[in-house]
Amino acid sequence: MKTLVIIFLIHVFLLGCSINSEIKGAKLYQENFSGFSFSATSDISQPLLSDYEYQAVGGELLIVTSCEQADGIDISTIADYDYFRFKMLLVSCAAIDKYSTATAAHNNNFPSKLDEAFIYQLPAAIVPLLSKAEGIQREGESVKSYDANTQITTEKENIFKLLTTEDEVYLTLLARGDFTNDGFEELLIQSEWYARTAHGKHVDLLILSRPDGSGPVEISWRLNKLD
Numbered sequence: 001m002k003t004l005v006i007i008f009l010i011h012v013f014l015l016g017c018s019i020n021s022e023i024k025g026a027k028l029y030q031e032n033f034s035g036f037s038f039s040a041t042s043d044i045s046q047p048l049l050s051d052y053e054y055q056a057v058g059g060e061l062l063i064v065t066s067c068e069q070a071d072g073i074d075i076s077t078i079a080d081y082d083y084f085r086f087k088m089l090l091v092s093c094a095a096i097d098k099y100s101t102a103t104a105a106h107n108n109n110f111p112s113k114l115d116e117a118f119i120y121q122l123p124a125a126i127v128p129l130l131s132k133a134e135g136i137q138r139e140g141e142s143v144k145s146y147d148a149n150t151q152i153t154t155e156k157e158n159i160f161k162l163l164t165t166e167d168e169v170y171l172t173l174l175a176r177g178d179f180t181n182d183g184f185e186e187l188l189i190q191s192e193w194y195a196r197t198a199h200g201k202h203v204d205l206l207i208l209s210r211p212d213g214s215g216p217v218e219i220s221w222r223l224n225k226l227d
Contacts, residue, residue: 001019001193003113010173011054014124023104023105023106023140024104024105024108024176024177024185025104025177026099026102026103026104026105026175026176026177027175027176027177028044028073028096028099028175029158029175031157032158032172032173032174032190033047033092033095033096033174034050035049035051036048036049036092037049037050038095039166042168044065044096044099045096045097045099045100046066046068046098047066047067048065048066049064049065049066049067049070050065050154051131052064052065052070052089053079054078054079054082054085054086055078055079055081055082056076056078056079057076057078057079058076062078063086064089066092067092067093067097068095070086070089070090070093071090071093072218073086073121073219075087075090076148078209083171084201084203085202086192088192088203089224091190091203091205092190092222094205095174095188095190095205098175098179098188098205098207099177099188101181102175102176102178102188103178103181103184104172104177105176105177105184105185105186106178106179106182106183107183107185107186108179108184108185109185109210109211109212109213110176110185110186110187110208110210113134114158114160114173115154116152116153116154116160119143119152119160119162120142120150120152120216121142121193121216122142122143122145122171122208122216123138123141123142123143123216123217123218123219124138124141124142124143124145124146124147124190124215124220125138125139125141125219126143126171126191126206126208127162127167127191127193128191128192128193128202128203128204128224129150129204129224129226130200130202130227131200131226132226135226140143140179142216143162147164149164149165149199150162150163151163155170158172158173159171159172159173160172164196165196166195166197167192167193167194167195167196167221168191168193168194168195168196169193169194170191171189171190171191172188172189172190172191173187173189174188174189174190174193174205175187175188176188179195179200179220179221180209180220180221182205182209182211184209184210186207186208186209186210186220187207187208188206189207189208190203190205191203191204191205191206197224204223204224205222205223205224206217206221206222206223207220207221207222208220
């Protein structure tokens with residue numbers, strides 16, 4: 001009887017380990033790439049773009065149909081009123097490029113479904129940073145501890161709105177996968193910031209890591225690095 005109990009406990013332990021170490025393939029949330037057309041038979045890193053038109057400073061109309069074309073355009077040649085919209089496209093293209101390097105994860109410490117409670121735990125620096133000083137100010141803080149009055153709502157699945165007295169931030173889950181080759185699943189997040197009391201706005205792309213299931217979520221990479 002004692003032997004049977006030991007065997008049962010070992011079986012339960014191994015079952016738990018197999019759940020935590022379940023291999024998960026990289027996943028792209030295509031619904032969060034408006035105007036991107038992905039084909040099951042072609043390279044996912046080369047989607048076709050539609051409805052992406054921009055005005056150049058000289059008055060020329062630029063019709064962008066691929067990320068390769070977008071990456072070859074000097075953003076300084078885009079008219080001011082189209083600048084941020086073009087910047088958003090470049091971030092989406094950067095996300096596709098980043099996703100193309102992701103591999104299957106062997107371990108996962110992130111919930112399968114994100115919710116407001118999870119967003120409150122994220123690093124306060126998940127917002128697009130405007131300066132190095134702001135990054136230092138937010139260092140070591142979570143969204144909740146940095147501003148306890150932050151209101152978080154789910155706009156739709158995998159898109160969250162963070163509202164403070166002065167700021168409006170949108171976090172969008174774009175992809176999951178192992179982006180850092182450490183075996184753990186990470187999250188690829190687009191972060192948009194809009195000033196509520198002025199005309200400022202900014203966008204960034206980040207990778208969130210959590211190698212320790214009992215530890216905090218960390219920002220392991222961001223597109224816009226501050227010197």
